Amino acid sequence: MAHNEAVDVVLVGAGIMSATLAVLLKELDPAIKLEVVELMDSGAAESSNPWNNAGTGHAGLCELNYTPQAADGTVDIKKAVHINTQFEVSKQFWSYLTKKGTFGSCKSFISPVPHLSFVQGDSGVSFLKSRFDVLSKHHAFADMEYTEDKAKMAEWMPLMMPGRSPDEVLAATRVMNGTDVNFGALTNQLLKHLTSAPDTQVKYCKRVTGLKRNGSGWTVSIKDVNNGNTREVDAKFVFLGAGGAALPLLQASGIEESKGFGGFPISGQWLRCDNPEVVKQHQAKVYSQAAVGSPPMSVPHLDTRVVDGKKSLLFGPYAGFTTKFLKHGSFMDLPLSVRAGNIGPMLAVAKNNMDLTKYLVSEVMQSMEQRLDSLRRFYPEAKAEDWRLEVAGQRVQIIKKDPKKGGILQFGTELVSAKDGSLAALLGASPGASVTVSIMLELIEKCFPAKAKGEWAGKLAEIFPAREKVLETDAALYRKINTQNNIALELVEESSETPSYA
Numbered sequence: 009m010a011h012n013e014a015v016d017v018v019l020v021g022a023g024i025m026s027a028t029l030a031v032l033l034k035e036l037d038p039a040i041k042l043e044v045v046e047l048m049d050s051g052a053a054e055s056s057n058p059w060n061n062a063g064t065g066h067a068g069l070c071e072l073n074y075t076p077q078a079a080d081g082t083v084d085i086k087k088a089v090h091i092n093t094q095f096e097v098s099k100q101f102w103s104y105l106t107k108k109g110t111f112g113s114c115k116s117f118i119s120p121v122p123h124l125s126f127v128q129g130d131s132g133v134s135f136l137k138s139r140f141d142v143l144s145k146h147h148a149f150a151d152m153e154y155t156e157d158k159a160k161m162a163e164w165m166p167l168m169m170p171g172r173s174p175d176e177v178l179a180a181t182r183v184m185n186g187t188d189v190n191f192g193a194l195t196n197q198l199l200k201h202l203t204s205a206p207d208t209q210v211k212y213c214k215r216v217t218g219l220k221r222n223g224s225g226w227t228v229s230i231k232d233v234n235n236g237n238t239r240e241v242d243a244k245f246v247f248l249g250a251g252g253a254a255l256p257l258l259q260a261s262g263i264e265e266s267k268g269f270g271g272f273p274i275s276g277q278w279l280r281c282d283n284p285e286v287v288k289q290h291q292a293k294v295y296s297q298a299a300v301g302s303p304p305m306s307v308p309h310l311d312t313r314v315v316d317g318k319k320s321l322l323f324g325p326y327a328g329f330t331t332k333f334l335k336h337g338s339f340m341d342l343p344l345s346v347r348a349g350n351i352g353p354m355l356a357v358a359k360n361n362m363d364l365t366k367y368l369v370s371e372v373m374q375s376m377e378q379r380l381d382s383l384r385r386f387y388p389e390a391k392a393e394d395w396r397l398e399v400a401g402q403r404v405q406i407i408k409k410d411p412k413k414g415g416i417l418q419f420g421t422e423l424v425s426a427k428d429g430s431l432a433a434l435l436g437a438s439p440g441a442s443v444t445v446s447i448m449l450e451l452i453e454k455c456f457p458a459k460a461k462g463e464w465a466g467k468l469a470e471i472f473p474a475r476e477k478v479l480e481t482d483a484a485l486y487r488k489i490n491t492q493n494n495i496a497l498e499l500v501e502e503s504s505e506t507p508s509y510a
């Protein structure tokens with residue numbers, strides 16, 4: 009075997025996470041030498057592909073599961089506020105890159121689409137009203153509108169109102185400055201930008217098959233998926249941005265911090281409509297409430313999607329179960345991830361989540377007619393011939409140890425890193441792509457603490473004039489940054505500050 013090549017950083021996977029981290033590191037240190045290794049023949053081939061996720065620029069504007077209601081009726085808005093400000097951090101990075109001029113147009117990946125929440129029945133209406141009352145007092149949600157007036161709802165959601173009984177009890181909120189994001193286009197734009205810089209390589213059709221400690225760094229084994237040739241690369245830092253497949257690679261690293269983690273894969277399906285007559289009647293992302301007993305990622309929504317300049321509608325997701333960790337993965341992924349250290353938490357999760365199992369079985373067993381019935385709760389006059397079923401990306405939810413329950417299922421994301429900062433992995437799925445930049449900044453602070461506070465501090469402050477914490481509390485600064493981002497990303501017209509729809 010040839011003598012190992014050496015780089016500063018190896019990033020496994022060419023999804024939105026690795027692409028973002030690679031570009032960020034190169035901005036902070038133009039001399040850094042890095043290699044992205046991807047097993048498919050292009051970037052964004054798994055969850056970051058625009059048709060594998062919903063493309064919602066998650067900002068807490070419409071997702072009802074981000075604002076849980078306690079038994080006494082109070083609505084907790086902490087999570088919605090945090091995700092909103094994390095999304096503003098992502099927008100600062102995209103604005104910075106767009107202003108550079110060499111990055112390309114932001115119109116290819118971000119489009120203004122209003123975000124609405126829609127509820128049915130007395131308890132839904134009472135929840136939405138309480139949510140609106142608290143949320144609209146926060147500066148990040150000050151523009152939210154609320155209505156129980158069906159004529160207004162018909163203006164906001166013209167596709168969704170005809171065909172309903174006049175007795176239906178309904179309410180909705182709307183925020184005009186929501187977004188649809190084509191995370192696939194963004195990923196590929198980031199990768200293209202990356203490879204225009206020296207000392208950076210993106211290698212496709214190459215699978216990372218192993219990792220071993222090498223002094224203070226790592227030796228990464230890489231196999232060419234076409235001809236089976238292998239090579240090894242030495243790296244000071246490794247990022248496991250392999251999406252659902254990050255867990256087995258983390259386990260292969262053997263780091264202490266990997267112990268006890270397991271994965272629970274949930275697949276998804278959508279109904280998609282490309283009929284322009286239908287599509288033109290809906291210009292919104294409308295989120296509702298999940299059925300009782302179902303997991304948070306099953307919240308139904310009817311979305312305008314803008315992909316490669318064309319509009320479509322997407323409805324779902326319908327969940328399913330598979331043992332694959334990637335859409336293009338292997339059915340052996342789940343069984344091969346079982347270890348002595350995670351079997352306890354995995355069995356505890358299986359025992360304590362019977363509701364989820366029942367829910368997944370019922371979702372898998374659904375007929376097309378039953379799927380259309382769910383769609384008709386949103387769009388009563390939906391015709392079967394306008395909609396087709398598509399397979400979405402895989403979400404591998406995190407299973408981890410819990411001192412009380414033995415093991416818990418976690419629906420967010422978690423950054424797991426080695427104590428010495430030489431390796432990090434991103435586990436989990438949601439809200440994922442929208443908050444990538446915040447997650448990667450957390451990684452930089454954890455794994456490169458001295459540089460983040462020292463030689464990189466000036467550049468970080470230039471790219472990110474305001475981070476999440478200050479945006480959560482400083483209303484004037486939030487408004488300034490939000491306006492600057494919206495103008496830079498062409499989400500509003502500079503003079504009017506009103507959304508400029510795609």
Ligand SMILES: Cc1cc2nc3c(=O)[nH]c(=O)nc-3n(C[C@H](O)[C@H](O)[C@H](O)COP(=O)(O)OP(=O)(O)OC[C@H]3O[C@@H](n4cnc5c(N)ncnc54)[C@H](O)[C@@H]3O)c2cc1C
Pocket residue numbers: 020021022023024025026045046047048051052053054055056057060061062063064065066191214215216217249250251252253254276325334400401402403434437438439440441442443
């Ligand atoms: C159904 C669904 C809906 C979603 N909706 C939204 C949404 O509306 N908004 C939002 O913000 N987020 C959403 N998400 C989450 C979002 O899609 C993910 O958080 C994000 O795309 C993850 O990016 P990633 O780079 O970590 O992984 P991926 O995009 O999956 O990329 C991982 C890459 O690693 C490669 N890889 C794997 N193993 C190896 C290996 N051994 N060697 C080399 N390469 C390897 C894979 O081929 C893949 O290209 C959704 C996800 C799903 C599944």
